[in-house]
Structures are given as structure tokens and as C-alpha cells.
Amino acid sequence: MLRTALSIFCVVLALMAGCLFVHEYRHFREASRSLNERIPRHATSAKLAEPASLSRQVDQMRFCVDAPQTVLFSIYPDATRQGFSEACLSQAQTILRSSPTVSIAWLAKGVSLAQLDQPGPARAALANSRLCGPREGWIAIRRLRLALTLDVGASDRGAPGLSNDIHLLASDPKLRRDLAELFVRSGTKQDLIISMMEEAPAEDQRLFLREVRRINER
Structure with missing residues (x-):
């Protein structure tokens, strides 16, 4: 009985490790793309890949903050910029639901809201970023x-x-x-x-x- 339970436990651990690897690999592939590739991909994704580790989440949120500051971002059509900001906003909110003290996620939320012409909520998110970091x-x-x-x-x-x-x-x-x-x-x-x-x-x-x-x- 004990041997069976241990076997099941090991299988569960292996499955969890496999899922973690898949999530991290997807994020690694995404992060290795050029800026010109990543912006449209974000814009057409209703939901971004969800990295499991905090460091990967930080990398993802940093991209959501930095990309709108580039000249390249400004030349994309309005629909692309809006789609990008909506995807980043959704991901920031997902991260903050489980980790509400991640300062860069609050900032990504603020940047996204600013891009979506919501200055009031953007200022509130900016203030929370300062409180958390x-x-x-x-x-x-x-x-x-x-x-x-x-x-x-x-x-x-x-x-x-x-x-x-x-x-x-x-x-x-x-x-x-x-x-x-x-x-x-x-x-x-x-x-x-x-x-x-x-x-x-x-x-x-x-x-x-x-x-x-x-x-x-x-």
C-alpha cells in the first residue's frame, strides 16, 4: 500500500514538473523573440502565456512596461496598441490576484491603463507600485x-x-x-x-x- 502511494506521489510530482517546464519553456521562447515580433503577438493574444516562476513574471511585466515607451510601438496601428495593452492589463491583474505586492505588475497595469486612456486608474496603479517597491x-x-x-x-x-x-x-x-x-x-x-x-x-x-x-x- 505504501509503495503504491509513493508511486502515485512520484507520478504526480513528475506531472507537475512537466507542466512547470512547459510554462517556462513557452515564456523562454516568447522572450527570445524580437520586439517587432512580440508586440503583435501580444496584441493578438487574448491571454498571455503564464510563467510559473516569479522571475519570469517580472520579465513579462517589464516588457509590458518597456514596449510602449519605444518608437516602434508608437507606429503600430491603434488596434495593435490597444490589443497589446489589453493583454498586458489582463496578465498584470492575473499576477496581482495571487501576488498583490509585485511592484512591476502594478506598474504594468498603470502603463496599460494609460495606453487605454484611463488616467485615473493608471495613477492609482502607479501609486500602488510605489507602495510595493x-x-x-x-x-x-x-x-x-x-x-x-x-x-x-x-x-x-x-x-x-x-x-x-x-x-x-x-x-x-x-x-x-x-x-x-x-x-x-x-x-x-x-x-x-x-x-x-x-x-x-x-x-x-x-x-x-x-x-x-x-x-x-x-
């Missing part, structure tokens, strides 16, 4: 891009979180360069970043301005 710099730079897209201002309720993201970016050498690059491309929104930087430590301000000068001198 206040010290994750690689997400903070992406949050700042979304905040500028949503025209979050110094008087908005989300301003403290925006200020924290900017100060976090300014305090790290690599992230500071990313912040400077974004600042240079921000046009009329530079004043908002400057107003937030005025509250940062003096040394961070000095190093940030140095990075900006380096970029402008290229």
Missing part, C-alpha cells in the same frame, strides 16, 4: 516615465511618491545617468523634475547637473 530603482525610473506621461504635478496627491522616486534615482550613480537622460528628453516637464531635485541632498544635485551637462555636450 519604494526602493527599487530599476522600477522607479520606469515609474517616472509613466508619471511624466500622466502629467503628475507637484501639487498632485502622488507628488510625494514622485519626489521619492526622483531622489532615489539621483542618489545612485547608474540611475542618476538614467534620470539625466530622461530629464534632457522631458522638454517642458523639466521644471517638475527640477522642483523635486531642489529637495534632494546638495551633493546629489551637483552630480545630477554634472550628468546633464555631459549629455548636453555629446
